[in-house]
Structure formats: structure tokens, C-alpha cells
Amino acid sequence: MAQCLCLRSLLTPCGTRSLGMHLRIQSCLDGTKIYKWQHRQVGTCPTLCTDSKSPAASKVTVHFINQDGVRNSVTATEGESLLDVVVNKNLDISGFGACEGTLACSTCHLIFEEDIHERLDPVMDEEVDMLDLAYGLTKTSRLGCQIVVQPWMEGMTVHVPKGIKDQRELAGSKKTQ
Amino acid sequence: FHLFFTCLRVRSFSSPPASPTKVCVVGGGPAGFYTAQSLLKGSPHIQVDIYERLPVPFGLVRFGVAPDHPEVKNVINTFTQTAQHKRCHFLGNVHVGKDITIQELMQAYHAVVLSYGAEGNRTMGVSGEGLPGVYSAKDFVGWYNGLPCNKELQPDLSHETAVILGQGNVALDVARILLSPLDLLKKTDITQNALETLAASKVQRVLMVGRRGPLQVACTIKELREMVNMPYTAPDMLPADFQHVAQALADLPRPRKRLTELIMKTLNEDHRGRQGVKRWGFRFFRSPLEVLPSADGSRASGIRLAVNKLEGVGDAVTAVPTSEVDEIACGMIISSIGYKSLPIDPAVPFDFKRAIVPNNMGRVEETTGLYCSGWVKRGPTGVIATTMNDSFDTARTILQDLESGAINVSVSRPGSSEVVPLLEKRGVRTVSFADWEKINAEETKQGTAVGKPREKLLDVREMLAVAWT
Numbered sequence: 001m002a003q004c005l006c007l008r009s010l011l012t013p014c015g016t017r018s019l020g021m022h023l024r025i026q027s028c029l030d031g032t033k034i035y036k037w038q039h040r041q042v043g044t045c046p047t048l049c050t051d052s053k054s055p056a057a058s059k060v061t062v063h064f065i066n067q068d069g070v071r072n073s074v075t076a077t078e079g080e081s082l083l084d085v086v087v088n089k090n091l092d093i094s095g096f097g098a099c100e101g102t103l104a105c106s107t108c109h110l111i112f113e114e115d116i117h118e119r120l121d122p123v124m125d126e127e128v129d130m131l132d133l134a135y136g137l138t139k140t141s142r143l144g145c146q147i148v149v150q151p152w153m154e155g156m157t158v159h160v161p162k163g164i165k166d167q168r169e170l171a172g173s174k175k176t177q
Numbered sequence: 178f179h180l181f182f183t184c185l186r187v188r189s190f191s192s193p194p195a196s197p198t199k200v201c202v203v204g205g206g207p208a209g210f211y212t213a214q215s216l217l218k219g220s221p222h223i224q225v226d227i228y229e230r231l232p233v234p235f236g237l238v239r240f241g242v243a244p245d246h247p248e249v250k251n252v253i254n255t256f257t258q259t260a261q262h263k264r265c266h267f268l269g270n271v272h273v274g275k276d277i278t279i280q281e282l283m284q285a286y287h288a289v290v291l292s293y294g295a296e297g298n299r300t301m302g303v304s305g306e307g308l309p310g311v312y313s314a315k316d317f318v319g320w321y322n323g324l325p326c327n328k329e330l331q332p333d334l335s336h337e338t339a340v341i342l343g344q345g346n347v348a349l350d351v352a353r354i355l356l357s358p359l360d361l362l363k364k365t366d367i368t369q370n371a372l373e374t375l376a377a378s379k380v381q382r383v384l385m386v387g388r389r390g391p392l393q394v395a396c397t398i399k400e401l402r403e404m405v406n407m408p409y410t411a412p413d414m415l416p417a418d419f420q421h422v423a424q425a426l427a428d429l430p431r432p433r434k435r436l437t438e439l440i441m442k443t444l445n446e447d448h449r450g451r452q453g454v455k456r457w458g459f460r461f462f463r464s465p466l467e468v469l470p471s472a473d474g475s476r477a478s479g480i481r482l483a484v485n486k487l488e489g490v491g492d493a494v495t496a497v498p499t500s501e502v503d504e505i506a507c508g509m510i511i512s513s514i515g516y517k518s519l520p521i522d523p524a525v526p527f528d529f530k531r532a533i534v535p536n537n538m539g540r541v542e543e544t545t546g547l548y549c550s551g552w553v554k555r556g557p558t559g560v561i562a563t564t565m566n567d568s569f570d571t572a573r574t575i576l577q578d579l580e581s582g583a584i585n586v587s588v589s590r591p592g593s594s595e596v597v598p599l600l601e602k603r604g605v606r607t608v609s610f611a612d613w614e615k616i617n618a619e620e621t622k623q624g625t626a627v628g629k630p631r632e633k634l635l636d637v638r639e640m641l642a643v644a645w646t
Contacts, residue, residue: 094215095565098255102248105562129399132432 060149063157064091071157078151082144082158083108093160101145103127106134108144111159116140120147136161196589197224197264198579201282201596203273203521204292205229206236207564208551210256212290215572217262220579222586224264226286226593231325232269232608232640233616234260236294238561239633240324243350244365245357247630252561260610266593269608270641276605277596279522283546285595287584288575291525291534291541291549292568295516295557301342305468306512309333310477314347314513321354321371323633325640328370333476334378336508340480342465343513344387345395351511352383353403356410356455366624366631382413382456384505385513388464388485388496391422391440392429398436404457405443411451412443413458419444462486463503464496468510479506516557531556539571546584548575612644619643 057078062085064072074089076082083097086108099105103126112120117140123131127146131137141161200216202209205227213225233239235253242249260267271277273293282289298313300306310333319327339355341348354362359376367375387394405412422441426434440459462485469479482503485496518534520527526542528535533556534549541547550571551564559567578584597607616634623632634640 094569095562098252098562098565099248100251100254102251104246104249104251105560107562107565125402126399128435129397129402132435133397 058151060151060154062149062153063155064093065157065159066091066093067160067162076149078149080149082110082147082149085149086144096160097145103130103143103145106130106143109134109137109141109161110144110147111138111161112140112142113157114140116153116156117142119152134161197592198222198288198584198586199286199590199592200225200575201286201289201592202227202292203279203282203289204236204294204551204553205231205234205267205269206292206294206551207238207252207256207561208292208294208553208568209236209290210234210259211565211568212292212550212572213265214255214259215569216575217259217264219572219576223579224266224592226266226268226596227260228271228273228282229267229269230272232613232637232644234267234269234610234613240319240322242322243318243354244322244367245353245361247365249561267608267610267613268593268597269613269644271600271605271607274521276600276603279524279547281599282596285591285593287586287590288546288548288578290571290575291521291547291553292551293518293521293553295518295532295552297517297519297532298512299515299517301465301512301514303465303467305470305477308468308470308477309475310336310508311468311510311512314341314343314351314511315516317351317511318347321367321375323368323635325635325637328368328635332374333509334374334380337379338382338384338505338507339380339509339511340505340507341383341385341511341513343395343515344385344459345513346397346400348385348511348513349396349400349404351513352385352457353400353407355380355383356407356457358408364628366629366633368633368635369627370635380455380509382458384413384458384460384507386460386463386465386480386482386505388462389494390461390487391419391437391459392425392433393494394436394440394459394461396436398432398439401436401439405439407457409454411454411456412446413456414440414444415458415460416444418459418461460505462496464498465512466502469504476508477510478508479504480510516552518553518557539574540578606645608641608644615646616640616643 060076060078062074062076062082064074064086066072072091074085074091076085076089080088081101083101085091086093086096095107098107101108109131120142123142123146127143131141131143134141198220200223202213202225209227209229213227216223216225227234235256238250238253238256259265273279273282279289298315305311312330312332316327316330317332320330320332341351354367354375355378359372362375363372404410419441422437426437429437463482464485465480466483467481468477469481470476471478482505483498484501484503486499487494488497489495517532525547526535526544534553535542536549536554539548539550539554541549548571550568554571555567575584579586600607620631620633624630634643
């Protein structure tokens, strides 16, 4: 992932972020953290960092098991986040992705198979901060907005947890930031 | 474009109603919009009218979420889609309970949903609370977010220390806005008025006081991390408040453990020598006893606090005052101890003890056809996603009642075609969503001129003038 564009200046802890942007955090091979803001473009698949030398983005089959246990198999595009996939493929998951991929909620919480989970990019503090508030958190949980579809994920199954809630309701904190 | 409306689930009724089912939602904030969204999705026969007292929609998303958290406001995109749905209408500038009664609405609609939130606040109940220099967090937040009724607040930021009662995310928002570098704030949609006042602020230290200990702190880690990472500031904690915390860490669930570890990290950093930094911190085991007046009695100059000890175990641990007291000298006191719903209409039952509308799964007690969602239903806690889930629950209840016949849709109801003329007769003209979009465009235009996402209009008359051009 070392070819990622470094857009570190876009994010400061109390910095401004514009509406319509979503956030990806990746770690480069040299250990630096990259915060990348991308415009949400309606109907298109925003790509993350793809090597300019790589071939056209591949198609990857992903199976979603929704809250009722029903399976939806979709063809995702390499470089999309799983939140993008849910939106672009019109998967009917109530309340999914409320903050539109900006790490301000935990409603895109997804549960992965163990072997897939191990291979995912390491989770950053900012994602864990929100994951910690997710309802029905498991050891193989991640936020869909932070997981970018890669060819090696071909055929993976992700589960939508039963309740999309945020633990801050239980923590007794008053309202949103 | 949003996923909800590309996959409308059509519910099959045994026989479709003779005319549209008309639902009225009172309150144009997250609860109102999410309830409407879910109803529209749940049946092709439902029309929803959302009534809002202000000319502008979105409630606390506009007036509560901190200016430096614009990503939280992304839900406005979903709400905008809902408002623009062909079976949905937004009617702003209508004060339900004053311009029109709940009974009149219930006659005009098949169902009425109360989603009007919590506009009051809990008081500390101590003497001196009314002194100049004491504010509720609700008003302070409303002030920097441009809520028209708070625009004259003129908080006095001329003293070095500010004390906030409460340690939830709202308290952290207030602390962060008080201590944020101007360079960051001036690019947000904070009001110009607040920006100028903060530019002249002499506040150097903000202490957030809580009645229990570090293990019970109510804020969450993202908000705390923002304070820890705030440039030009240093934490100001009392190590004595943290006895026994280190030993408890190992047994804590991960979220509480990480939060506690982050607070403890601030203890281990040595900031004593640093000059020119502003300070923020927690003070634990303290409850307000009295706001102390200045020598001439003209304003608050400090707060007297009872020192508490904890009794009980686990989450049920409570704070019990000892005979010890403490005092903090300060020029500003902000109580961030909770919002509170108020009754809207004598015809609607209200539980004054819990400050909510009594209900069973969203069905208002003793009143067929009346429902509630959001803070007025469950109490004023939780984030937008909490309200979203709650609103979906209420919508599900309403859809069930429609299907079971508990709501009688065989009689057609006039909806806004009766309400709007009635309002006009009373001198009330409504603001449509398209009218709001003119206000939106004007605010965005004014904001762009000064490098901000928007410059909010602060005056209702100004909003109406723009809306009705």
C-alpha cells in the first residue's frame, strides 16, 4: 500500500471536513498512517489507491448475510469499500452507513469469517473507537466503510449483525458530537 | 440518491385503502425524519407531513452537533431525500401547541407522531444557579450553533477558568469549542457572533466535573481523544482521583478499558513546565452545592462542591456525599447535566417525573392514533443512530396498527388541505422544503464568501424573508 497518496493535511483532530466526503484510513508499508478523504460520488465506485501500473479493477464476488439470515450475492469492484458496495448494489440494510463513511458512527458494522478477518488491513484506533460502540461486537467485526474490496476476498461472506445500534445510548452520553 | 428509495418494499394490504393514509409528524429533527422515512418505505399508501416550529429543518443535527463535527451532519443528505419524496411534505414555521392543537391535527390526520425532542434542560437545583455567568450547556451549544432563541446569550468569556458540570459528550463539545484554536473554528459553520466572542476569550482552563469516578465517566473515546490531541492544550487532572483505577483495568470490557487507559495516559505526561498552553481536565467525585457570587453579588465567581464517595458495585455504583466540600474559583459555569422534554399540549399525557410522553412501543398511552419517537419517547440520551433505530421502531408500530385496523383508514382524512387554511386564518404561513432550500442557498453563499461551509441566519424574521422571496 506504499503507493497511497499522502493527504495527511486533510485530517486534524479538530479539523474541518466537508459534507459529502468520506474517510479511509490506511497504513503504509513504512508504518505511516494515511487519512484519505474522498468525495462521495453518487452512483460511481470511488476507488482508493490503486497502483497506476495495475490492470483495470477486478470484479469480486461478495456474499452478504442480512439480519434475517438471507443471503445476497453481489459483484463488487476492487477498490470499493464494503459500504460503497451496500449502497451501489442497493442492499436493503436498514440504517446502514448513517454517517456515510466518516467514522462517526458504527452502523456499517460487519462480521467477517475468521480467515478473512486475519488478512484484513490492521485496524486503526479511530475505527476501534467507533467499533467499540457497535452493538453485537465480535472478535471478527470491522466497519464496512474501512474495508476495501480486494481480489483475494473473492467469494467471502460477511454478516450484518442483528441490531444496528450504537452503545453510546447505553453509555448514557447525551447526544452526538 | 440513497439506498432506501431504490428498494421500496411494498407491503401488500388485503385491500388498499380508499384514499391515502395521512400521517402527521410533529418535529423536523432526526426523529421526525427517520420516522417519516421508515413510514414512506413501509407503505405506498402513506403520505407524511412533517411540521416544524422553526423555518429551518433538522433540529439538533443543525443546532446541537458541534461545528467541528461536520461529518456527523451527513445524515442531512438522507433527510433531504425524505423531504423531497413525492409523498412527503415539510411544513416549517408552525408552532404545534400554539398555532394548532394536537386535537386539531388528530382530526385532520389518521395518525400523529410526536417527535419534538427536548427543548428544556435539567437544572442543578442549587442556589446561585440564576447568577450571570451560569449557563446551561443546551443554551451555550445553541448559541454557538445559531439557534435563534440563544443568539443574545452573550456568554462572559473574560475569566480564566470555566467549570462544566457533567462529563458526557456534550460537556466535551463545550470544552473543545472553548479551547479550540481559532484557525480551526473559523473554517466551520460556527456563527460569526460566537467566533468573535471566542476570539476575545480569556478562558485558559476548562474543568469538567462529575459526581462519580473515572470509571463512570460518560463521554466516549472518540470525543476524549479529540481533547487529548487538541493542539496548544495540556491535560490538568488530579492523580488523587485515580486511586484504585489501575487495578480495575484488567477486568473492564474493551470500550471502558480503552477509554480509561486514554484518560490515565494523560496522568503520566508531564506538562507542568509548559507555558502558554490552555488546560482542560476532569474533576471527579464532586457534586454542585452552591454557585458562589462575586463580592458585589453581580455574577458567579466560583462553585462549592460536595466531595463524594462511591457506594455499590459495577454500573450501579452511586455517588454519596461526604462531609467534605471543595471550591473552584471560576468565572463561568456551564451545567451539562441533561436536556429535558416539555409537554406540548394539555391533551397529551406527560410523565413529569421522567419528562417523556408515556408510551408503549411508541403508542402514546390512552390516546389512539397518537405516537411518539425520539427523545420525547425515550428520554434525551443517545446519538443520532440511537434515534434512528428508535424511529424505525415507532414506524414499525404504526405500520402494524395500520395493517391490523387499530388505525381506521377506511375514513379519509384531509391532512394539510385542512390544516394549512386553518393556519392561514390564524395568520400563520408555512415554509416549504423548497423555501428552506432558498435559506440554505443564502447561508451557503454567505459562508463561502468567508471560507465557511455556511453562515447561519440567526433571526427567524430574516429566515422567513429569504424563504418567501
